[in-house]
Amino acid sequence: MRVDYLIVGAGFTGATLAERIASQLDKKVLVVDRRFHIGGNAYDEYDENGVLVHRYGPHIFHTSSKKVWDYLSRFTEWRPYYHRVRAVVEGKEIPLPFSLASLRKLFSERLADKLEEKLLAQFGYGSRVPILRLKEVQDEDLRFLADYVYRNVFEGYTLKQWGLRPEDLSPSVTGRVPILVSYDERYFQDPYQAMPREGYTVLFRRMLQHPNIRLLLGVDWREVEGEVRFDRLIFTGPIDEFFGYLHGPLPYRSLRFRFKHHPRPWFQEVGTVNYPNEHPFTRITEFKHLTGQAYLPHTAVVYEYPEAYEPGRNEPYYPVPREENEERLRLYQKEAEKLKTVLFAGRLGDYRYYNMDQAVARALKVFEEVARG
Structure with missing residues (x-):
């Protein structure tokens, strides 16, 4: 050939x-x-119950690049979708990224008011503040918040996901999970957020x-x-x-997935729920939120277990x-x-x-x- x-x-x-x-x-x-x-890791297919599942974990499309958006739009129609994520912290589900809304879920109204006022004064509404940067501020109350979020939201998840402490990783990773100084509960804030209407595999087939x-x-x-x-x-x-x-x-990090079918319409209220401290898995994603298949009477979820990459045994993801x-x-x-x-x-x-x-x-x-x- x-x-x-x-x-x-x-x-x-x-x-x-x-x-x-x-x-x-x-x-x-x-x-x-x-x-x-x-399709690589974005490959998706219908499971035996008709749910469109992502075989290598959830892939949520978002971009700030009109060039990328316009290019991919040649090969797919889009279903508008804003991904929402929660984390289980001290038994409560809070929005991620950690935001002003998260403050209200965890702390008393008086303390939440105080912390919100200081975040707004220090960084301004709409700011995305990397957690390690927040740990460096001088204000005692904001340091308390930084330590709390670091310990309860960031540290455990990072240790599970990467097998390393946050300080041992590049800022390009630690900056991906900031504190968001706003009430925006979307996980991403890019201007283009959607899912391929017929799935990623169809998009790739057309490409x-x-x-x-x-x-x-x-x-x-x-x-x-x-x-x-x-x-x-x-x-x-x-x-x-x-x-x-x-x-x-x-070195790479890999993932192991456990898919589970549930004979009921919904399993959780949002697309993904993170478990930074409990359980060996990092998160559970319910695909129907992503695919828009609300009409199905049953649902499917995937549990993600980070692990070390071993050539020949698993895939190099990160x-x-x-x-x-x-x-x-x-x-x-x-x-x-x-x-x-x-x-x-x-x-x-x-x-x-x-x-x-x-x-x-x-x-x-x-x-x-x-x-x-």
């Missing part, structure tokens, strides 16, 4: 690049994925249906490398794996952002620079904690570089 581009990985990064190269450059593309489906694109699923790319002639390779898998762990493995890992990554990036016909991109190829929209934005940028030659 002869193609212009071999793309390894059929997730958001690989699919976006395949579609752009095939449709805009009129090049032949072969997309290879060792899984037996397209990859161009006649210049061929798919090969259920095989490792190295199994076909000698049988496929290509000009350029785009690799979206783990960069350390590509180089045979030459400089040692880069690069672990720490300075020592960045040093090792730079060694692999130097190896990559020596390869004139290979490009690396995506969460695993770049070793970056991308959201879905960030993965698409990165792929669109890489395509611009490819198009310029």
